[in-house]
Amino acid sequence: MEEEREQLALWAPVALGAGIAAWFALPDPAGWLSFCCAMLALACGACLVPEGMRLRKLLLVCGLLATAGCLLVWGKAAWSGTPPLARPVFAEMAAEVEAVQAVPAQKMVRLLVRPEGRPDLPKRVRVNLDEGHVPEGLGRGALVQFRARLMPPAPPAVPGGYDFAQRAYFLGIGATGRALAPVTVLRAAKSGPTLRARLFDHILHRVDGHGAGIAAAFATGDQGAISEADAEAMRRSGLAHLLSISGLHVTALIGAVIFLLLKLMALNRWAALHWPLMLIAAAGGALAGIGYTLLTGAEVPTVRSCVAALLVLGGLAMERDAITLRLVAAGALVVLLVWPEALVGPSFQMSFAAVIAIVALAEHRRFRSSTAARDEAVWRKGVRAGVAALATGAAVELVLAPIALFHFHQAGMLGAFANLLAIPLTTFVVMPLEAVALLLDIVGLGAPFWWLVGHALDLLLMIAHGVAASPMAVVMAPAHSGGVFTLIVLGGLWGLLWRTRWRWLGLLPVTVGMGLILTASPPEILVTGDGRHVAVRTPGGGMAILRDRAGDYVRDTLSESAGHDGDLAAIATLPGARCSTDLCAVRLRSGRGDWQLLATRSAMLVDRPALEPACAQADIVVSDRRLPFWCRPRWFRADGRLLARTGGLAIDLESGTVRTVLRPGDRHPWIPAQRSRRGRYPSRPRQL
Incomplete structure (x- = not known):
């Protein structure tokens, strides 16, 4: 502890985060209180350690911070969260519009509204509206009337999937759905679109080609205009971080502002000799960073980057080295104190993991000595800088790989090489050209620079698609615990x-x-929470799906959760499959023998003389409806009644276990009461 005394403060946000993570991991208030009591006991036990030892202070502070973290997120969930809608409903409502977000890539507009005179509905609802049905006068503050089919925010479709219900709870969104035309404006918006919306629309009309959406994302943080093909290429190539406003963008903006202010003030002899130029430039950069953060929506990576940048600017103004791990720890504490729920999201984890890796590598004495400035030829400096950038990118990729595998079930393998080209292109070409184009648009002279921006972004997309097309671009892994x-x-x-x-x-x-x-081996069977979609592993290692007309979202979710990088075949085309309009039976092979799966695939009622013997011959039956008691498979039945309590399923035939989305007795507030009640559903069905 004495040798590491300078590093002990870095564990403060880790201890606070441990308490927050415990609240998410434990199922109910009894577990949360037990954790708090255990951490307080640890803090009390630290008092038994002899005075003067650093271990005493470390255990005491960590115990108190872990308790505070659990209580902090628990209190925020109780105070500011919005309970979800109990069940799907059709509703007609008059609602005040809080926000309007255009999503050109999907040809729709997303509305965040507050229903009026409907106490049976959540206080805040998010609905999608086809862009062709957007009425005049729609905007923030408008009062609109429409009909919509509303649903509770979606939980993970299968174990390990994205939990939108959890995120929506802390965002205050209690229901989602689609608004049905016509949408009537009862009171037009008093003000026009926000500055962010106007800037987004302006850039889309100024940049030609597929790069328009990326240019808009660089300036506003809104990725709604990026096509799915381009977004997938950016993800597979390890360049998706460029689309999220984070340290790269904030640093580039602040650095440019400081550079310009220093050069402009230095033109005046009196100012250069008598004014504290660095202090003034740092203040200007800080204001620019804060404004940019607010303009782009103040997402977690942007806030973290802004806080870190402000601390760095403060250190530079005081002529101190501020780029240290303590800077990162301070930023983490600020974010966790204000947004504790951000801890479990990939944005927080990947953002801070990348920065920790970069700073830790930069602080290492061997790396610092190898990259230190020295008197040498220009080409040697270039080679040294390239090697340092490649080493930094490789370190970041290694640190981010476990996080990407956990949240997205895939991790980039060639991201370090792609970033070696893409980051300089973005930082020194695209963003400066875009900034100049926006400034010159004030006098109507920005067109040539927008042309250059479009071609630079075409080059960026060419790099992304080229890397993404490589079979070594990503490594896949099934969902893990x-x-x-x-x-x-x-x-x-x-x-x-x-x-x-x-x-x-x-x-x-x-x-x-x-x-x-x-x-880890992927599960042999995946079942979505509604029971409509079933995916099975094929003998060749691929995946096949029950309903071959399933949408891209369902297909991507099932593929990613199974760690499968490829197309999904249809179960009906598998050898030995017997499928009709209403039922589909397929034989699966595993190390424990053959298994017979029976699944319903239509809403039609199947007569008992046909269904009962089919159930008796099957080992596993899956259905989106409630099956009668006489449908008794030999091993496991997952019908609508069970899936309502378990959510999606991942069935591993090798071990004979079933993983579920929902846990018995889970009392987190984003889970509807009827789904969180205690019940005995099988995590390990009966043995054959």
């Missing part, structure tokens, strides 16, 4: 935050965790 992910995160933090030799002990849990992920 939070325990394995926690093991990797703790090991990574141990290795990055300490400085003495015992930091290498962190490699052990990281290696074990990654080994478990990469060697």
Whole structure:
């Protein structure tokens, strides 16, 4: 502890985050209170350690911070969250519009509204409206009337999927749906579109080609105009971070503002000799960073970057080295204190993990000595800078891989090489050209620069699509448990935050965790929470789906959760499958033998003489409806009644286990009461 005394403060946000994570991981208030009591006991036990030892202070502070983290997120959930709609409904409402977001890539407009005179509906609802049905006068503050089919925010479709219900709860969204035409404006918006919306629309009309959506995202943070093909290419190539306003964009803007202010003030001799130029330039950069953060919606990566930039500017103004891990820790504490729920999101985790890796690598004495300025030929400096950038990119990719595998079930393998080209192109070409084009648009002279922006973005997309097309672009892995992910995160933090030799002990849990992920076998059967969609593993290692007309979202969700990078075949085309309009039976092979799966595929009622013997011959029956008691398969039945309590399922035939989306007795507030009640549904069905 004495040797690591300079690093102890870095564990403060880790302790606070541990308490927040415990609240999400434990199912009910009894578990949350038990955790708080255990952490307070740890803090009390620290008092038994002899005075003067750093271990005493470390245990005391960590116990108190972990307790505070659990209570903080618990209190915010109780105070500011919005309970979800109990069940799907058709509703006609008059509502005040809070926000309007255009999504040109999907040809729709997204409205955030507050229903009036409808106490049976949540206080805030998000609905989608086809762009062709948008009426005149629609905007923030408008009063509109429409009919909509509303649903509770969607939980994960299958285990390991994206939990929109959790995010919507903290955003205050209690229901989502689609507004049906016509939408009547009872009171037109008093003000026009926001500055962000006007800037978004302006850029889309100034840039030609597929790069228009990316140009708009760089300036506003709104990715609604980026096509799915381009967004997927950016994800697979490891360049998706460029689309989210984060440290790269904030740093580029602040750096440009400081540079311009210093040069302009230096033109005046009196100012150059008597004014504190760096202090004034830093203040101007800080104001620009804050304004940019507010303009782009104040998302977690932007807020983190803005806080970090303000601390760096303060250090530079005081002529101190401010780019340290303590800076990162301070930014993490600010974000967790204001938005504790951000901890479990990929944005927070990937943003801070990348910055920790970069700063930790930059602080290493060997890396610092190898990249230090020296008197040498220009080409040697270029080679040294390129090697340093490649090493930094590789370190970031290694740190982000476990997080990407946990949340998205895929991780980029060539991102370091793609970023080596894309980051300089974005920082030194695209963003400066876009800034100049916006400034010259004030006098109507920005067209040539927008032409250059479009061609530079075409080059960026060419890099993204070229890297994404490589078979080595990504590695896939099936969904894995939070325990394995926690093991990797703790090991990574141990290795990055300490400085003495015992930091290498962190490699052990990281290696074990990654080994478990990469060697895990995907489940043989996936069932979505509504029971309509079933995916099975084929003998050749592929995946097949029950309903071959399923949309892209369902297909992508099932593929990613199974760790499958390819197209989904139709179950009806598999050898040995017997399918009709209403039922589909298929034989599956595993290490434990053959299994017979029976699934319903229509809403038609199947007569008992046909269904009962089919159920008796099947090992597993899956249906989106409630099946009668006489439908008794030999092993497991997942019908509408069970799926209403379990959510989506992942069935592993090798081990004979079933993983569920929902846990019995889960009392988190975004789970409807009828789904969170205690009940005995099988996590391990009866053995054959």
